[in-house]
Amino acid sequence: MHTRSPRADQRPFDTSHFRQALGQFATGVTVITTRLADGSFRGLTASSFNSVSLDPPLVLWSLATTANSMAIFTGNSHYVINVLSADQAHLAKQFATRGIDPWENTEYELSRTGQPILKGASAWFECHNRSRYPEGDHVIFVGEVELCEFSPSPPLIFHSGQFGSLG
Numbered sequence: 041m042h043t044r045s046p047r048a049d050q051r052p053f054d055t056s057h058f059r060q061a062l063g064q065f066a067t068g069v070t071v072i073t074t075r076l077a078d079g080s081f082r083g084l085t086a087s088s089f090n091s092v093s094l095d096p097p098l099v100l101w102s103l104a105t106t107a108n109s110m111a112i113f114t115g116n117s118h119y120v121i122n123v124l125s126a127d128q129a130h131l132a133k134q135f136a137t138r139g140i141d142p143w144e145n146t147e148y149e150l151s152r153t154g155q156p157i158l159k160g161a162s163a164w165f166e167c168h169n170r171s172r173y174p175e176g177d178h179v180i181f182v183g184e185v186e187l188c189e190f191s192p193s194p195p196l197i198f199h200s201g202q203f204g205s206l207g
């Protein structure tokens with residue numbers, strides 16, 4: 041159901057205040073990766089990952105409409121959601137920085153469908169690109185998990201704009 045949002049100049053808070061409130065919700069950090077038709081790879085850091093359904097196994101994440109990779113993630117049939125380990129904050133920064141090659145010195149292996157899986161990730165989910173829902177300035181992607189794996193490495197945490205770890 042859609043409700044009409046109040047106009048920006050009528051809301052009792054601004055975007056910065058909203059961001060700060062959202063920052064109190066501690067999350068893990070993922071890098072979403074996929075392979076292009078020419079064999080090159082694409083990836084970006086995303087903390088918007090969450091679970092949706094156990095049966096069928098569905099997950100979601102959201103991508104800004106301004107992202108350079110929007111056309112790629114809209115068009116590709118598969119992607120991998122890599123949950124970063126506590127010692128992979130450098131990858132979170134690399135894959136959130138435009139104008140550099142985040143794959144340089146990044147170790148990965150290939151999934152069954154040829155998607156890059158980051159070495160050392162705490163968990164990964166290979167997803168079929170099932171559906172997409174444009175909302176506001178993001179598009180919500182729902183992925184159907186075809187394969188997943190996890191390791192005992194503790195996860196990277198993102199909270200209040202800072203990277204950290206549990207404990």
Ligand SMILES: Cc1cc2nc3c(=O)[nH]c(=O)nc-3n(C[C@H](O)[C@H](O)[C@H](O)COP(=O)(O)O)c2cc1C
Pocket residue numbers: 069084085086087088089102103104106107108109110132133135136137138198
């Ligand atoms: C911790 C963290 C979490 C992020 N989460 C998201 C996210 O969930 N969705 C999104 O669109 N961008 C997110 N970003 C920003 C993108 O990683 C960044 O804008 C990236 O450069 C986009 O790449 P592209 O424009 O080449 O597609 C996040 C950045 C950081 C550092």
